[in-house]
Amino acid sequence: MNSFDVLRDSLYFFKRNLSKIVQLCLPLVIVEALLQQVVDRSTGPDSFAGISVIVGLLVYPLYTAALILFLDARSRGESPRTRDLLAAAATLWPRFAVLTALNTLLILIGLSLYFLPGIWLMVTLAFGEYLLVLRGLAPLAAMKESLRLTRGHFIRILVCILCVMGPLWVLKGATLTVYPDPQNPVISLLIDSAHSFLQLFTSVVLFRLFMLIADAPEKSDERL
Template structure:
């Protein structure tokens, strides 16, 4: 399994289906950015950062689950309607939100322990969302199975994640340098929405890797 081939195939898919992905996810991505702005404005720069996490838990599971369902459908040659995908994603929301909360908590704790444990957890838990949405596993079971599937593939998964996230982090940093705080609310909304939407490419990349690993026969 060549990570470069995974990235190439994922980029081709993302570009080919960009319109459908935008139609499915972008409204919720923008809603999330609007809510984040509202929370930031209400609590101030020194306010409790947990409110931003709560906003993410409200919206992120919806568009991510919908995207995963779309990816799975396209892998089988199907073309479901956006509203059907969103309806199915809504049913997944409680379990997905719990999984996201657990993953976020563990990764933040890991990052606080000299960063590397957080990076390790990010890789080990990378497939939990797909297992929950596509296999119907409970959050803890999905986390456990993700750890099992990632065994022996750590560096490949890490390379794929960093190949997507590092350019996005640099892009976000560059945008902040060009438009430093305090930003115009519309500019801030545009930057945050574009950044969050582009992060969906990570979901596409990890789905491709998940499918390759999950379909690999046991030795």
């Protein structure tokens, strides 16, 4: 399956299950955006830059793990309750937070090293979250297995990520042009929440890729 087919199928799934994804993830996305806004407004420009990452670690693992569990359940024709998904995500939070912190640290270091190493890490670590949630791997084991699974699929994964994130980056830039800083707190909260929620489509796309690649390990050398 090529990148276009993956994106098409993922968009169809996202649209078909939008109301459930909104119910499951949007409240936590808004909480995350609100916490980030409070932190940004209560700290000065010279404060510790990593505090925003720490705030993200509090909430991001919850709604992302819940979404992954939902994607897996729907792929098997099941319709789990929202509270059950969130309860399961809460039990995964410690390991997921560690994985997210490690991924973020490595990607930021890679981006600082002439950018390209960060892109490589972003792609090769892309399946770590799914391996942790769906296969119960520890953070380091999930990262190692992600490196193995993505081998031979780098271009296809990168194309899919850029096709989703590229338009979102352009949209975010256009929004900031229309509503430049300093922004009204309500408008800022709406913009940040909408941007973070739309980024969840990336998780849907990567889940589709993960299922295709993980179910066919013998084709790990296949190129786009």
